[in-house]
Amino acid sequence: MRKLIYFSAIITLLMTFSAENAQAQNEEGNITIGGGLGYGFDLEYLGINLNGYYSITPEIRAGLDILYYLDDLDGVSFWELNILGNYLFIDEDGLEVYALAGIHRFNVSFSNSGFGGFSTSQTGLIIGGGVAYDLGGISVYGEPKISLVSAWGQFSLSAGVRYTF
Secondary structure (H helix, E strand, C coil): CHHHHHHHHHHHHHHCCCHHHCCCCCCCCCEEEEEEEEEECCCCEEEEEEEEEEECCCCEEEEEEEEEECCCECCEEEEEEEEEEEEEEEEECCEEEEEEEEEEEEEEEECCCCCCCEEEEEEEEEEEEEEEEECCCEEEEEEEEEEECCCCCCEEEEEEEEEEC
């Protein structure tokens, strides 16, 4: 139920902006890399986020996002990998507002299990949105996301900086 409320809030926010406001400030062929911090609300862990995007068109980007959670519970570590697509609703005056969706993979590794260690993972979908503001070559961003993985789905929030080539 909580995921549905988060999802509804993200969709409502994104729908308040019309697609006709998008302009071509994000140019085709741009490469953007960045990093920051993320927080998984169901895990209640802070993590390090690394991401990179390629602009296919002025409104569409494809990218990769990795979030490695810092807390380690007795040899158990968590990380997630997201292959994402972005659609920019607004790209004007240094402000970007976008929707995101993609494939999500959540991994749990056990290194102190007494059995030599092992890992397990699940794959599902991820949806969300984002806001970025250009400060002159470097942008600050924030992204709420909901992963729709059967056993380990969660709401996460990432924020950080990105550099565009």
